[in-house]
Amino acid sequence: ILMTGSHMTAQRAYDIGFIQALVPDRDALIEHAEWLANELKQCAPLAVQTIKTHLLHAGLYSAAVNLLALVPIIYMLQVYDRVMSSGNQTTLLMLSLLMVALMASMGSFNWVRTRILIVASNKIEKSLRPLVLQATFKRALLSGGLVANAQPLNDLQGLRGFMTGPGIFALFDAPWFPIYIAVMFIFHPWFGVAGIFAAIVMVLLAILNE
Numbered sequence: 001i002l003m004t005g006s007h008m009t010a011q012r013a014y015d016i017g018f019i020q021a022l023v024p025d026r027d028a029l030i031e032h033a034e035w036l037a038n039e040l041k042q043c044a045p046l047a048v049q050t051i052k053t054h055l056l057h058a059g060l061y062s063a064a065v066n067l068l069a070l071v072p073i074i075y076m077l078q079v080y081d082r083v084m085s086s087g088n089q090t091t092l093l094m095l096s097l098l099m100v101a102l103m104a105s106m107g108s109f110n111w112v113r114t115r116i117l118i119v120a121s122n123k124i125e126k127s128l129r130p131l132v133l134q135a136t137f138k139r140a141l142l143s144g145g146l147v148a149n150a151q152p153l154n155d156l157q158g159l160r161g162f163m164t165g166p167g168i169f170a171l172f173d174a175p176w177f178p179i180y181i182a183v184m185f186i187f188h189p190w191f192g193v194a195g196i197f198a199a200i201v202m203v204l205l206a207i208l209n210e
Contacts, residue, residue: 051120051123054117054119054120054123055120057116058113058116058117058120058172059172061109061110061112061113062113062169062172062173063176064105064109065106065109065110066173066176068102068103068106069106070183071099071102071103071106072103073183075095075098075099078095079092079095113172114164117164117168118163118164120163121161121163121164122160124160124163125156125159125160128156128159129153129156132153132156136153177199181195
């Protein structure tokens with residue numbers, strides 16, 4: 001068909017498996033299209049259930065990463081409070097070793113979180129790709145070839161890219177913003193105000209870039 005451009009009947013397309021159903025009239029076509037839309041609507045909860053555990057684990061690792069991000073601040077506070085006043089090099093060495101170990105743990109947690117999201121993206125693509133392909137082919141056949149493009153597949157690839165891109169990491173890290181702002185207010189109120197102002201500027205820049 002692709003090489004010669006020849007046509008085939010709907011019955012022939014059904015017999016060789018290009019289409020899964022034949023409809024007798026326009027009303028039946030609309031009914032079948034509504035059924036297909038309902039099938040696709042059920043895909044989203046299915047996909048979410050498939051990766052729900054992965055997202056939960058990624059959220060837990062994100063919590064660990066964000067908590068460990070406070071380690072350098074605590075380290076500097078301990079250095080100024082304990083080491084500078086006493087000049088004890090042993091204390092400095094132990095604090096430094098502890099900070100290095102915790103920062104290495106943070107890097108490991110971040111790597112594990114990335115791997116979890118990669119597995120989740122693969123699973124969600126595996127569960128949705130057959131349905132997206134089926135819907136794409138049906139739409140092309142039901143429209144007589146007028147609507148035949150790979151946009152649904154591109155959207156699926158975009159979803160997979162989002163699952164492993166910076167966007168989803170920002171969603172996991174966003175709930176920790178108030179905690180960081182609270183820590184800044186503990187040090188000094190102007191630090192907190194500066195943090196809020198910086199956050200507003202970042203949001204405005206993100207909106208302008210979009």
